[in-house]
Amino acid sequence: MGSPPQIDGYSYVKLLGRGGFSDVYLYHQQLPNRFVAIKVLRTDALSEALRRQFTAEANLMARVSSHSAIATIYAAGVDAAEQPYLVMEYCSGGSLGARFRHAPLDLADVLHIGVRVASALESAHRAGVVHRDVKPANVLINDYGAAVLTDFGISAIADGFPEATRIREQAYATQSTVENDASALGMSIPWAAPESFDDEPRIDVRSDVFSLAATLFSLLEGRSPFEVPGASNRGVQLMARIQNGAITPMQRQGLPQAVVDALLIGLNRSPEHRFPTALAFAQRLQQLERELGLAPTRIEVPSSPNEVPAADTVLRQGPTSDTSLPAPAATRPAAVTELTPSGAVPHSTARVPRRQRGWVVGGVVAAAAVVALVLGVGIPLALNSFHPPAPTATTTAPSDLVIDELRVVTDDDAWTVAVPEDLAPPTALEGKVLVDGESSTTITDSSRVSFGYDTAPWNYGGESHLSPPDSGSFDTAVASGRALSQFLGVDLEGLPVGTVVIAAAPQGYFAQHSPLDAEMTTQIVVVRVNALT
Structure with a gap:
């Protein structure tokens, strides 16, 4: 882990999360007086490609973060140690990444969130930006x-938009694009559109519609659409199901069929059969709110000269207002109607009461940063009110990690x-050394490390039994010292052979972002460094 940067006008409080x-x-922040989240690209990860990607993220987020449903970026810079950083809005409510696994959300809340995020995506799309990593962990809950929506770190500039070339040149100051392969993009498999794996x-705006x-x-069902309960849900299996359109049917009782149908449109494996725009998706979700007797959530998108706003659509003047844009979905209702599996939604006689919007952070969950990272998740609980406590600035070391519990x-x-029964999983990758090795041979970043490992799920209130690390019955794998450090969240440089590390992460991390043969449910790993080869 890198050191917190020394930045004039800002006082370090604590670590919020770590990524690769x-x-x-x-x-x-001293002036104005507020708490902020600062995302720092570590010096040990400073390749030219990552510098470009980090710069692009700052420029892209600055372009779109004036939207009420997009996390705000305040500033960017480079500290004395040449670590690039972003200063952003701090959201104390955490992310939805682990919340949906713990307990699915209320239908009214999901529709409300869907309209807001779809509005944010439509606004980004009109600026020529495709997010490419929409997932529960990238939807955060602010102080209100x-x-x-956050984490535009792997966003792309869409060629099909007016002035996309100019926007690309402004966003990517180096005139270079970010690598296009899946590993460089860090895309999250369970929510990625099938065309992402071609x-x-x-990739275009309909890919974001799919991910939304x-x-x-996921928020309604408690699992991603292509996970099969009780079966193997590793990355390879998930990718095959996504590409084949093999959606696992929803099991939640009482969901209106019209809601299921709308989601199936968005999840169609053929982009041309999805909602054509994020705005069209937002309007469908808003229509469902009305038909279920809920107060419709306002749709906020930038205005354009040729646009005919739909009812309950809020138009905000912005830098793109003088740009000629494609006609919105409001002028093309047939495009959506033809795709609806069950046709028009019948009016429901049962009214679902709209609860007052609010979120409470439960249990031992630490407040998450607005930057969810590739790994960042949290557990806000949907209740009736939210009054976040103001964090106390301190110059002491960060508070104990979840893994310490x-x-x-x-x-x-x-x-x-x-x-422990009430212990939520960590909101980001956490790791620590359990046993110090006794060998005189030590690990370097360039070492080729042979290691053994065992895995376990996050079994609330239960126990997992693992093989002793030195028993020889661990599964084995090989990775560089640097790669092993990154996926364990522990700096192994200089540590001896025989060292044992325990790491914990949000669900899906070890299956998607590590060299382990891990299930989607794996959230705890124990690793022993066996030898250097």
């Missing part, structure tokens, strides 16, 4: 209980990892 290439910290991906539909499906019992026959 960047860290997020809570700082107190409102959902905001040899020559054709997959996100809303795990109870690890070691003996000769088995290791036991117990998860």
Whole structure:
């Protein structure tokens, strides 16, 4: 982990989250007096490509973050150690990444979130920006209980938009684009559109529509659309199901069929059969709110000269207002109507009461940064009110990690990892050394490390029994010292062979972003460094 940067006018408070290439910290800004989240690209990850991507993220977020449903970026710079950083809005409500696994959300809340995020995406699309990583972990809850979209770190400039070339030149100051392969993009498989996995991906606004539909499906169902309960849900299996359109049917009772149908339109594996724009999706969700007796959520999009606003659509003047844009979905209702599996939605006689919007952070969940990172998730609980406590600035070390609350019992026959019943998973990758190695051979970033590992799920109130790390019964794998450090969240440089590390992460991280043969449910790993080869 890198050191918190020293930035004039800001006081370090604590670590909020860690990822493979960047860290997020809570700082107190002196003027104006507020708490902010600062995302730092670590010096050990400073390749030219990552510098360009980080710069692009700053420019892209600055372009679109004036929208009420997009996290705000305040400033960007480089500290004395040449670490690039972004200063952003701090959201104390956390993300939806782990919340939906813990307990699915209320239908009214999901529709409200869907309209807000779709509005944010439509606004970004009109600026020529395709997000490409919409997922629950990238939807955060701010201090007012409102959902905001974050993490434009792998966004693309869409060629099909007016002035896209000019926008690309402004956003990517180096005149270079970010690598287009999946590993460089860090895309999140469970919510990615099938065209993302093509040899020559054709990503456009409909790809974001797919990912938003997959996100809303997850919030309602408690799992992503292509996960099969009880079956293997590794990345390879998920990709195959996504490309084949093999959606696992929703099991939640009481969902109106019209809601399911709308999600299935968004999840169609053929882009031409989805909602053509994020605005069209927002309007469909808004229509469902009305038909279910809910107060419709306002749609906020930039205005354009040729646009005919739909009812309950708020038009905001912005820098794109003088640009000729494609006609919005409001002028093309037939395009959506033809795609609806069940046709028009019948008016419901049952009225679902709209709850007052609000969120409360539950249990031991630490408030998350607005930058969810590739790994960042949180657990806001949907309740009736939210009054976030103001964090207290301190110059002491960061508070204990969630992983410190795990109870690890070691003996000769088995290791036991117990998860307290009320302990939520970490909101980002966490790791620590359990056993110090005794060898005189030490690890370097360039070492080729042979290691053994065992895995466990986050078993609330239960225990997982693992093989003793030195028993020889661990699964084995090989990685560079640097790569192993990054995916464990522990700096292994200089540590001896024989070192044992425990790491925990949000669900899906180890299956998608590590060299382990891990399930989507794997959230705890124990690794022993066996040898350097």
